[in-house]
Amino acid sequence: MTTAHTIPLNSASQTWAAEARRASKAGIPVLMALIPLAMVLGAQAHQKGLSLVEVTLMTGLNYAGGSEFAAIGLWNSPLPVLLIVVMTFLVNSRHLLMGAALAPYIRHLPRKVVYPALFFMVDESWAFSLLDARSREAQGETPAFSLPFYATLGAMFWVSWFSFATLGAILGPIIGDLGRWGFDMAFPAVFLMLIRGMWNTARAARPWMVSLVAASGVHLCVPGAWYVPAGAVAGLIAAWFWAGEEL
Template sequence: MLIGLLPWALILGVQGGQKSMSWLEMLMMTGMNFAGGSEFAAVNLWVHPLPVLLIATVTFMINSRHILMGAALAPYLKHTPLKKVIPALFFMCDESWAMGLAEAQKRKAAGLGFNLPHYMGVCATLYIAWIVFAAFGAAVGPLFGDVAAWGFGMAFPAVFLVLMRGMWKSFAAARPWFVSLIAAALTYLSVDGAWYVPAGTLSGLFAAYYWGAEP
């Protein structure tokens, strides 16, 4: 997981450094908004003067998927004290959510509860690695050219493919994924902005509800 994550964090930092972001600004942004997709969107919109409202709106739209991710974890966290749940959800990202949910499902099948130490260990590892390498990338960013040409961009999709493979059950169960993918792709190609995020999310939800209601 880290092999795919670290180059992507470096790319984020380098792109931020080339937009005149300092390593401290990058460290604070990634530390307070632990969500890679919205961070890349913020960096792409990073100009002077800063379009604060636009960045905040796009960040909210992209991070809206965390609402669904938190809802998926809710049944496993219902017996956990709120003072532990809030930090657990703050450090939740796509990778830690997928790994934590897979672990929770295995433990539930064995009659066990949610393994919070395991989940927080995953979160801490990913969090520290992400913010440190992103800050390092911002510090050395001005020294590099177009890092996108290096091909490291495939690292992030590769990580998600690995996560999806670990959660794969059957083609029938994955139909909402494909509906979400197609809707998001079509919206991305036809509508400017980050509208492909809610489009993919809502279409996937409707597809899951429709097929989930079948006998």
């Protein structure tokens, strides 16, 4: 599988069309993993009682797979609204660190471009675009951040996410439990690929390990989905604690 750190860089390709082709080539392997994942989410959401319109709106407007899976896992009657809101915030709080890492590369862009662009920032588009910007910067490209590259990835992942989530909601009742086909394994597979692409040293992976240990411990000791915010908070604290170190 093509990993983020092996994205080919053609310094002469500055047009939107060329950058779009480059982004498509880089993102298609990940897209193939996101499609079944979106279908699993859509099927689970439909099983919890969400309509097709509600599934489309949730995946299209919230657009954050981790928090959506967490919310659907908590979706019961009566609906624990406060818990879902808190869980969504904690799971999505990693975007604060992601945005901070990307900020130096997008300072030259006007706010009317930056704010809409950040809506499409998910783990996959962020990882690819950040590593691409670092690669371009190392080769002396100015600006280092390629907006067409980022925009193409964002459009690919966003449209595919809510489209196939809706398709999963439609086909779920017909096919049955999509998880039995192993589709749910796409989620950890994508993140393992992204982590591998961003791997520099073992020290850089310490916050991930802290998050894993905290989430696993809470999952074994505390009933419910509290392992999700536990892992998120532990990872954020660890990342903040080690932020000043040279990794």
